[in-house]
Amino acid sequence: MISPDPEVIAMAVLLDLVLGDPRWLPHPVVQIGRLITVLESLLRRLIACERCAGVLLLLLTTGTAAGTTWLLLRSTAHLSSLAGLLAAIMVSATCLAARSLHRESSLVAAALGAGDIISARQHLSYIVGRDTEHLNEDEIWRALVETVAENTSDGIIAPLFWLSSGGPVTAMAFKAISTLDSMVGYKNERYLQFGWASARMDDLVNFIPARLTAILMIISAPALGLSWSNACKIFLRDRLKHPSPNSAHPEAAAAGALGVRLGGTSSYGGKESFKQHIGDPLTPLDGQAYRNMIRLMYLTTLLMAGLCIVALMACRR
Template identity: 55%
Template sequence: MNHLADHTAVVLAAVALDLLLGDPRRLPHPVVGMGRMINFLERVLRRVFGNLRVAGMVLLVVTVGVSYGAAALLLYVAGHVSPAAGFAAGVYLAWVSLAARSLHLESAKVAKALARGDLPGARLALSYIVGRETADLDEQEIVRGAVETVAENTGDGVIAPLFYLMLGGPALAIAYKAVNTLDSMVGYKNERYLEFGWASARFDDVANYVPARLTALLMVLAAPIWALSGGDAWRIMRRDGRNHSSPNSGYPEAAAAGALGVRLGGANRYFGRIVEKPTIGDPVRPLTLAAYSGVVRLMYASELILVAAWCVAMVFG
C-alpha cells in the first residue's frame, strides 16, 4: 500500500477499535504517562522558576514536545522493524487518542442509574465526568450535566483528536491529547493554576478552535438522521454558540441543544459557590433521558459523517 492508503487504513482501524472496544485500559496508555510526566514537571518547574507563567509555558512545550517526539519515534522504529509493526503502532496510537465509546460508557452509568430511580447513584456517576458539585442535583439537572458533558466532549474527545489524526497522523493526534490532558490537569482558573496553567489553557483554546466549530456543523448535519432538527441546531449554534466561558465549548453544546430542543447552561455549584452560566437553547422539550440518548446518537453520527467525508476526500481528492 502507498502512504495515503496506509494512513486511511490506520484511521479506519482506529475508529473501528474505539467504537467496538473503547479505551484499551489493560494496555499501556500514553495519557497515563502524560499525567505522570505533568505531575513530575509541575513539582520541578515550580521550584526552578520564580515566574509561574513562564514555568507553565515550559511545561506546555516540554509535555507536548516529548509526547509528539515519543510517538514519532515509536512509529519510526516500528516501521523499520516491519511494515506490519509500523501499521500496528500507528493504529494503537490513533486508537488511544479517540474516546467516543468510553465517553458513551461513562455517561451511560448516569443514565442507567436514573432509569432505575437511583438518584444518589446517578449523582455519583455524574461527579466522575463533570467538574460541578452533584450532591444536590435533581433528575433534570443530572440529565443536563450528562448532555452538556457528552456534547462538549464530542468536540475535544472525539472530533478534535480525529481531526488531528486525519491532518497529521497518529503523532499529531497524540500531541493533541497532550494539550487536552494539560488543560484538564492544570487549566483551572483558581489560585493554584491561574498563572501556572495559563499557557496550557490558552493553547487548548487555540487547538480546539476549528474542531469545536467543525463538531457543531457535524451535529447540524447529523440531526436529521435521527429525526432531530438540523435547522434548530444551526439556529441555536449561531445564536448561543458564544454563551459559554470557553471560546469553544459553547458551539457543540448549542448545536446539540438546538437539535434536541432543550435548554442547557444555568446555575452550577463549584467548591460551594454558585456560578450562573448563560443559558444555551430553548426549553421546547424537558431534559429527560431521551435528551441524553439523543446527544449520544449525535456524537456517533457526527464522528461517522466526518470519517465518511474524509474517506471520500481521500479517494477523489
C-alpha cells in the first residue's frame, strides 16, 4: 500500500474525522520534531556554513521520515495484506489534521465564550506562532480564523494532495517539510540562513495545495449559506497580500466567504509585524465567524477527499 490508493484515503479521512490525533498515541510529527532538534544541534557544530547545514538538515529529515515510512509499510505488507492496509491507513491518517485543528481551536473559542481571556490566550499560543500574551478578544478571534484558514491548506488539503499524488511515503515527506518550516523556517537572525532551504521547500510543496484550497473554499461557500461571489472577489483581489507566496490564498477565499477582514498588526518574538488587510469587514470577527470557518474547513476537506478518491478510481480503471 505504498502507492496512492482510494480506499486508503477514504478510510484515513474517516479515521481522522472520527478520532483525530489521540493524545495517548505517539505521533510521527512529534518524532520528526525531536529528530530536527537533534540534527540542528549536531549540524550547527559540524558545519560552519549555515545555509549548507540547513540544506543537509532538510535532506536528512525528509529522507529519514520517508525512508522510515517506506520500511514500515513494506514490512507490514510482508506480514499480510491486511496488516499492510491497516498500516497505510494509520500512517495516512496521521498526516491529516481536520479533527485536531477543530479540537484545539475550539478550546480557544470556548474560553472566549466563557469570558476567560487568559485561558483563551494560552490555548491560542499552542496553535499560532504569534505572541498571544496581550491580545484582546477581537485579536484572538482574528488569529483563530486566520490559523484555521491557513491550516486547512497546510494541515489537510496539502496532505491529501500528496497522498493522492505519491501515497503515504510522499505525504509523510511533506509532513517532515512542514514541520521543518514550523521549527526553523523563520526570518530572524538565528534561522535566516539555517532555515532557508526548509522555508523555500515548504513554499514549493504548498504552492498547488494553497491555490486548490482557495478554489475548494469558494465552491463550498454557497452550500453553507456563505458568499461565493465575495469569496471569489476577495481571493482575486487579496491573494498576494502576504509575505508568504501561499498563505494569503486560503485566507483570502475564507475572508471573502465569511465577509470578514483578516490581517493587521501582530507580534512575533516581541517584534511587531504588519500584514496587509485581507477581506472587507462586512460582518464581525466573532464566534459566529469562527463557527462558519470550521464548517467551511470540514466541507472543503470532504470535497477534496471526494475529488482525490474519484480521480484515483478513474486512473485505476
